[in-house]
Amino acid sequence: MAAVETTGSGARTIDWSSDEFKKRRSRRYAADRRLQYYGIAAIATALGLLAILITSLVMTGYTAFTQTMVSVQITLDDERIDRNDVFGANWRNIVRDAFKAATPGLETADERAYFAMFTNNAPFLVRDRVVADPRLVGTTVTFTIPMADPVDQLAKGQIDRSTPESQRRVSDQQIAWFDGLAQQGMISRPFNTGLFFNADSRFPELAGLAGAISGSFWALMVCFFISFPCGIAAAIYLEEFAPKNKLTDLIEVNINNLAAVPSVVFGLLALAVFIGWFNMPRSIPLVGGLALALMTLPTIIIVTRASLKSVPSSIREAALGIGASKHEVIMHHILPLAMPTILTGTIIGLAQALGETAPLLLIGMNAFITSPPAGILEPATALPTQIFIWADSPERGFVSRTSAAILVLLGFLITMNAIAIFLRQRFERRW
């Protein structure tokens, strides 16, 4: 019997249980399933790539979150330190004598190799702490000082002790000294607070993100205070007041296009306008923030317009109906109701700005600066540009620090996006 039969009256009857229809049916079900599998495969690929990225970052970066330190007792002798000029004392010798005391029987010829095991800036670290607290003079204090990068790598097992001596950065002698210090219990490996509280340095053991984090903070502040009010004002005008004509259409098209312009273009613009015409200095967060504001502005305008549009017209009409002026309708009703969505959009826009590198490279925010900026007018780097600088440094310790810095940046991005999601969940009104 055929699957489809035409009866005498012209009506068709279909035999759904026939083999042909069973086949057809299973083919259609199979297509459904295939579509589903393609989707799952796509998600799995995306998640897999993400997992590879995060794993490789964590694998190379986790060692940077600890730092090998040596605890050494330093006698801050009255005779060697003038209380009226703590800064000018011979800190180099004071610190070196303390290091020497930890390894008895050190020969003069070996001193250079021995001192190379400790961070080069040890005298400055000790000096700065005593300058900050002059009461320490005349006492004996235990200082915890970072070990130099090659020794740090050795302690973390990144340098293999079994490789021939000529092929590694630490000599057998230095390893023996290090083991000696470790036996005396002077070596520790605490959490690397310097990674967050130190500014940049050419020594990996001292290099930190403080300059980059505060630079990013100041730049984002400038970006926020310019793009947020400007974006909202522009969106209110376009949405509520502007007449619908060719000109406003043109503006709208252009704003949508601006949102898709590559960020490097805004960097070039900032270079030409702010640094070229207005003679602002290079490398400062103010210029960086202005460039990022140019980039974020279109996003905020678009988000604000969309959220103003989504407030139901009944609210507008009700307010107008009881005699509210246009200004009152917008400021008292529409804008407050739209605000959670606007804030969400703004935070996502700022998160994007935080990760932006290209415009900052052009305006010189990728400089090497060993002190964190105190304001928007002091030269600074930003998180992504700091990663850029570290990735290009020859010292081995910067390999793990680059990954650690990327993890820190990702941490900030995730936090900002989490705040945006929280705001949306908590305050957004659905109509």
Added chain:
Amino acid sequence: MNKFLVSASAVAIALTASVGVAAARDQIRIVGSSTVFPYNQAVAEEYSSKTGNPAPVVESLGTGGGFRAFCGGIGPDHADITGASRAITKSEKELCASNGVTDITEALIGYDGLSLAISRKNDADWDLTEEQIFRAVAAELPNEAGELVPNPNQTWADVDSSLPATKIVIIGPPPTSGTRDAFVELTLHDGCSAMPFFAELKKTDRDAWNVACSRVRQDGLFVEAGENDNLIVQSLDGDVNAIGIFGYSFLYENSDKLKGVAINGVEPTFDTIADGSYPVARPLFFYVKNAHRGVIPGMNEFLEEYMSEEALAAGGYLAERGLTPLSEEKILEVREAVTGGKKLEM
């Protein structure tokens, strides 16, 4: 909400207005070559730690970009010092002069060894001549009939039968890099001139010689990595037969993973680069704007730190970072020029 908007815009306006204040500056600005960048970094950090003065701002713009910023004019908007991996050119001097920057001092700080290196996992001992390197890397080589044909060499054994029969893979810097310029000038040009065909060409048509000796093969055997030397180091670790070209400091830092490729029998080490027997080394300079001395705070102290024994001498901290130091007499000469503000002939 109203008040918030008003105050936010007030802050925005105040931010924009405060720019005028930023004109004066109390920190030194250093620009210039990415090769000199690590040494400028080191001196800047040492200077700021020692004196407690504001940290200098060190930017890496490349040698050419550095001169553009440096020669832009006199005043706090323009850089004080620029690093260069070659001497200043005539056109750069003219640019400087046209912007009123006429009093500058040149300081040779040392040499940068460019090294060829290969993974330690590779068993062979590599010793190449410049001619062999050129034969492996050149875009075009002459055939028996004396015509230029695309480079036919696929393995090192094709280049010279004494070399291993492994595929040629060379990972080097892109044409925008100063390292590439140095490689072309110091290795390829010499290797090229060692071939009779090109030596002849040099006499008859210098421009054609320059083109033929500078072009690098584009068939995938010479891999252009980015400007990032660390990436090249990582790729060498992954491919045992690949030879990389980068600054000596990267070989020194990674000596557990990489070994140097000897050229004409000479291994790259500090000593061979300093005495010039490793042929791929170039001089490094910095240039100071004398008009800024005494105007920008700390300039003289900074230069003093740069010229100090602790920084510049053999065993100084710049040498520790990979700089090949000058001889003692030369250091004295440079120190005198810098402290005295010796004017460069424009």
